[in-house]
Amino acid sequence: MSVIQEVAPRERAGVRREALYFAVRNGKLMTGLGIVAALLLLGLLGPLFADVPPNEYGPRPMTPPGGEYWLGTTTFGQDIFAQFVHGLRATFAVGVVGGGIAAVIGMIVGFVAGYLGGIVDEVLTMLTNIILVIPTLAVLLIVNAYLGIRSVAVQGLFIGLTQWPWAARAIRAQTFSLRTREFVDLARMSGSGAGRIILREIAPNMSSYLFMTFILLFGGSVLIASSLDFIGLGPTEGVSLGLMLQNATQWSALQLGMWWWFVPPGAAITAVVGALYVANVGLDEVFNPKLRET
Amino acid sequence: MLRLQDVTKEFRVGALGGGRVTAVDRVSFDVAPGEVVSLIGESGSGKSTIGRMILGLHPMTDGSITFDGRPVRAAKDYYRHVQGIFQDPFSSFNPVFKADRVFAMIKESYHPGVPEEEWDERVRAALGDVRLNPDQVLGKYPHQLSGGQLQRLLIARALLLDIRLLVADEITSMLDASTRIDVLNLLAELKARGLGVLYITHDLSLGTYLAERTVVLRAGNVVEMGLTDRVFGDPLHPYTRELLSAVPRLHEEWADAAAVDTCLYHARGGSGGLLEADPGHFVACARLESC
C-alpha cells in the first residue's frame, strides 16, 4: 500500500500550470505548432493577396517563379500561388472536418463502451473491430466511384467515418481503467448519471490524450485526402494540394522541368503532417513526466 | 435500519463467463442507528464486495439488502441517507479538479436551491465538525492535501447530506498512525449523534476500537459474529483464534496460535448456518465444545 509515498511527488505545482510550463519550453511542440500555424495563416490570408481565381487560365503559361507570379504558372497559365493558398485552405478544412468527425465518433463509442461495459461494450467493440479491419482506402475508392465526391466537406465526412476505430479503441481502454477509480463511485453516490460522469469526471482526466488523438486524426485525414486527390478521386470542384500534385503529374511537370508546380504542394503536405507528428511527440513529453527532458 | 439477508454474490470468470466464483455466500447481519459494526476479513474475504453491494455499486446475485425495510437501489434518494468512503483518499478525488468540488457536486444534486452564502456556511460548519480549518483545505487540489485531510473532507461531504449510514471501507489503512486514530475518534463522535457505521477493515486492532459488534468473514462466509468483547474476548472459531494470534501486539510476545482443529469448519463445507453459542454470539462451527 502506498502509505509510503515520499513527500517529493506531492510537492509539485498544479498540473495545468506545470503542463504549460513544460509546453512553452518544449522545442518539438513549439516548432511543430509554429509550422502548422504559419501554414494555416498563409492559407487564411493568402487568398486575399492572390486576387486571381485559382483555376482561371492566364495569359502566360509555364512561367517560372518571379515578380509577377510568385510561384510561377502551370501549363495553362494558372497562378500556382493562388492554387497553393486555396489548396492549403482545402487541406486544413479536410483535416478539421475529417479529424473532427473521427474524433467525435471515436470518443462517443470509446466512452460509452468503456464506461458501460457488458453487452453494450461487446457490441460496440465488435462494430469497431469490423470497421478497423475493412481496408479504408478500398472503401473510399468504391464509395467515390459510385457516389462521386463533389466537395471538400463530403470528402472530409467520408474520411471521418472510416478513421475513428483506433481512436475508439484507445479511448475505451483509458475509460475502462478510469471508471474503476473511486472518484467515479463518489460521483455515482452524488447522484450523477452515466453521461455526466463521462463528461465531467472521466473526460477531463484524459484531456491531453483526447487532444493528441485529434492531432493524429487531423494529420491522418490530410494524408488520406491528399492520396485520394492524387489518384484522381478528390473533389471535382475547387482545388487542393493533392489535386495540384495530380495535375502536375498528369501534365508531365516533372519531365518538363516545371519543379515549381509540384514542389510547393508536396512540401506543404509533408510539412503539415510532419509538424503535427513532431508536435504530438512534444505533447507526449509535456504530459508524460517520464519523457520530460530536464 | 440496514439489514442483509442471505446476501450472495457470484462473479463470472473465465472465457465466456463460464466459471463462477462465489465471493459472498449467504451473509446476513444488520446495522442499527448509532451503532458501529466492524466487518473484519483478510483479502478475498468478500468484505469490500459487501460494502459495495450495500452502496448499490455492485448488483447482488441473491438475497436481500434492505434499508428501513425497503430494498436498496442506486438512486438519489438512497444516497441522501447512505454514503461510502473508501481506502485510497487520493483516488477518491478527481485529480484534475480542486478537492472542494465534492461539496459543489452535493449542492448541485441535493440542494440546488440553497443560496451560495448559506451553502458556504454549511460547508464551513461541516468542516468544523470534522476538525478541519476551512481556510487550509478549501481551494486546494487533492495532491496539496494530506490523506487524513482528504478522508475528513469526505466525511464532511457526507455530513452535508441527511446521512444515517456510513460504509467506511478501510478508510484509515492508508493513513499514518498519528492521524488515523483521529479519524476513528471522529467516527465515534458521529456515532454518538446517531449515525450507523459499517466499518470494514482487515486490521483487528482498528476494528475493535470502535465497534459494538463484529462480523468476522472468511472466503465469503461469516465465521463468527457478535458483541466485539465476546468475539475477541472469547473467540470460538478456529479462524478467529488464528487471526487474533497473528496480530502483532505492542506489549505482548507473538503467541503461536493454539493448535486448532480446522476440520470442524471444513467438515461443514465452509458454509451452512450459524450457531448461537451464547446469546448474540454466533459461530459457524459444528462442535463448539471441542474447539
Place this chain on the structure above:
Amino acid sequence: MSLQVSELRVHYRTLRGEVRALDGMSFDLGDGEILGLVGESGCGKSTLGKSLIRMDGRMRHVGGQVVLDGRELPIADDRRMTGFRFREISLIPQYAMSALNPTRKIRRMVTELLKSRGVTLDAAELGRRMDQVGLPREVLDRYPIELSGGMRQRMVMVVSTLLDPSVLIADEVTSALDVSTQKAVARALLGFRDGGYVKSMIFVTHDIALTRHIADTIMVMYAGKLAEKAPADVIVKAPRHPYTRLLIDSLPEVGVRHAERRLEGIAGSPPSLLDPPAGCRFRDRCPLAGDECAEEPPAAEIAPAHHVACWRA
C-alpha cells in the same frame, strides 16, 4: 560493524526546488543486527533504503558517506554500485509482484538472474533456503501469477539473498499482506538472519507493533532526520523522544475500546522538506517544546545504545 552511515544527505529534485528527504542521517548497523526503521509517510525512511541500493533519477547525493564492511559505498555512482548490489547489499522491494517477470517460470528467472551476475545456480542450496521459508519446491516450475502474495514475497526473499549479502533491506515487505501471512514472512526474515544468509538487516516499515517482533533495534525517523534509536523493548516501553511517545500512545491495540480509553493522534503535520524550518522539526507539534528547541538538537546517546535527538528527552 557492518554498516556505518554518517551525515547522509539525499535530496529530491522537484519543480519547486530540492526536497531534503534525508537531511543528515547518522547511524550504525552491527553484525547480526536487525534494525527496524519506522516513521510516517514522507519521513525519509524509504529514501534511506533506496539510497543504499539504487538512487533514482530524481535523487541527488548531497553529502555524507556510507561504509559497508570497511569499504565506502559509491552510492551516487550507479555503475560502480552494480558490483555491490545483490552480493554485498540486497533489497526486497515492497511489491514483489512487480519484481518478478510474469512471462518466466521462477526457475528460469532465478537461473538467468544468477547468470547475469556470473554465478551458477546451486540447486541444492536454493532448495534448502526454500524449505527454510516454507516454500514447496514445485514453486520453481510455476509462473509468478500462480503464487499468492505471501509466496511471491518469500520467493523474492530467497532470490535476493542467494549470494549471502552482508546487508538486506526489506522495504515494507509485509504491508500488503494479510496478518497471518505477515507473521510467516516476518518469521522467515528472522530465520534468514539466524541461518547466516544475511549478516544484518534493515526492516523498513510504518508498523511499529510488527517491527518490535522482528527488530533488535528500532530507529524512528521524523522529517528527514533521526528522532530516536534504541533497543526495540526500550522504544516500546520507555521511549524518550516526545514524538516516539505520542506515536506509541496513538496506536490502537486489540481490546482497546474507544469507550474505555480514548486514544489521541498527534495534532498538526510534519513540516515541508522543501524549506524546512530551523531548529527541531517536531517543535510545532510538540507539547514539550521550549525556547531551546529553536536550535537543532543533536542525536545524543543518553544511555548505552539509546540515541535521542531532543533537548528535553
